Amino acid sequence: MNTHIEHGGGLDRAIARFSGKAEEWLDLSTGINPEHFPLPDFTPAIWNRLPDEGLLQRVLVAGRRYYNVADDAPIVAASGTQALIQLVPKLLEASTVAILGPTYQEHAASFASAGWSVVECVTLEDVPHDARVVIIVNPNNPDGRIIARPDLLELAMTLGERGGFLVVDEAFADPHVEVSVAAYAATAPMIVLKSFGKFFGLAGVRLGFLLASEKIVEKVTGLLGPWAVSGPALAIAEHAFESDAALQEFRARIDWRRAELATVLTRCGLQEMGGTALFALVAHRDAHAIYDALCEKHILVRKFAYASQWLRIGLAADEAALARLEQALRDILRLKD
């Protein structure tokens, strides 16, 4: 099972340990935009009927445009990127997969439970010569490390010669479009994963996309089966992908929140060692003590079992939440107001 993997969003567990009601907590433990994109009006049919094939096709057309890929680029939608992560190991006979880490741990878990030998690598140079698949989260979660496009393409070609492919998980790439290799997924031996929930602040709806060659997209579509995405998720995505002007303002508010978070962390003497537009990663020798002390104040951030000095801190929804974080950090770090 995947129950041993720690994720952000474990508010239930934090409440069990540190008390309080969910609504009293400030949950900054995920990389999900705290503002969700406005919802469209739903027709009763969106709830009542099976998800409409025509609507799905319109979402795929709009999605191709949003992700800057060709009008005929093969793409498939699933109920969350996680549902796709579960399927990727099944596309090839199990052999060796290398994962550039540390990173989001579900990739390793999914490949391991499908019988693959999983090797975690710190740099591209460490990738074993017999690896048929390599997984790169780009930008990486949690440190924001970015692998340049040419390096990704070269690696994909090398893996293709071995009968394998590169998996690029672009879960956090929406506000970093310049790093995306989605446009190459149709022709290079490469699978690109896109998460809808993080940037749009709609993780609850479960929606993700996979871009790859026609053959792989057809196979994944078959493994998922019909009606893989809910009607409301499709209606939301069609609306969001086509809201160009609103999207620009929405994006600007992410940048504003991110800049404010950076300012607070600097004022509190916490050094950012990475991150993306949706979260900051700080290093501190007392990170776990700070984590516990924040929990005492009912503020949840993300700590890491594999990196005891790291804390990942997501965006605060508004100035009040940010002020609460700053005051808590000042108290804990015994800074003067």
Added chain:
Amino acid sequence: MNTHIEHGGGLDRAIARFSGKAEEWLDLSTGINPEHFPLPDFTPAIWNRLPDEGLLQRVLVAGRRYYNVADDAPIVAASGTQALIQLVPKLLEASTVAILGPTYQEHAASFASAGWSVVECVTLEDVPHDARVVIIVNPNNPDGRIIARPDLLELAMTLGERGGFLVVDEAFADPHVEVSVAAYAATAPMIVLKSFGKFFGLAGVRLGFLLASEKIVEKVTGLLGPWAVSGPALAIAEHAFESDAALQEFRARIDWRRAELATVLTRCGLQEMGGTALFALVAHRDAHAIYDALCEKHILVRKFAYASQWLRIGLAADEAALARLEQALRDILRLKD
């Protein structure tokens, strides 16, 4: 992939052939309740955050009660029964599966594409002695055939001795609780599938359940991965499962609609040869001509490539829709008003 399988709900295709706008059509081609159960108020967090683990657990508790199984019965939720149908063939090494048919065709498609040898049987006596898995939709779609509980349990035990199991798809069993074997799924070699969307009229939300032994439920949970069901689907299910009084009235309206449909079919001289609380199956030597003539009037029912005399007709939402069906049938069958 599964695009060769005909389903109800193909309104897009009917419009392409017979013109009209979607809202002008009367779609009776599915077995989905045309009235959807009232939705709860959604908090912004339901959309914004990852589906909450505590909420999922509450839904499973309420679901066990709703399905009349033990408080500790193993159960797992997925984004629609179809997502579970995709996984069931992966629970055993591929061998022979027997499907009691004709029935919902996605079971056969899923097993076939996972490498199983698929045998369609008309009666239980036809099931080959080397079949390790048998699939029974109960009540059956489209003819409503019901296999009695003792026969199902005996078959499950036989399959268990062969290292296999029985799959009972109870997609249409909610309004026929007396046929359900869900309470035996924890201990017998049996997988029971439950569809949320059909009875509750909420097929768009994608929600289904699988009940089986702890070992199977754990394996399916692992294959699905975390956050397999959307937040709105969970909120809706918690609300619906716990609305005892509203559920009784909701159920009564299904029965009323079904009785009205039966009356109309009888008045039009169409003989019911089966069905469930959510649809009627009629036989007529000119079924395909009637289907086309109904389409000309922008009324969609379900025809069957494998049974040219059958038409499946779902419930009409209200008296106006039912009157429209009756007038169309009278015109087509040249009956006097």
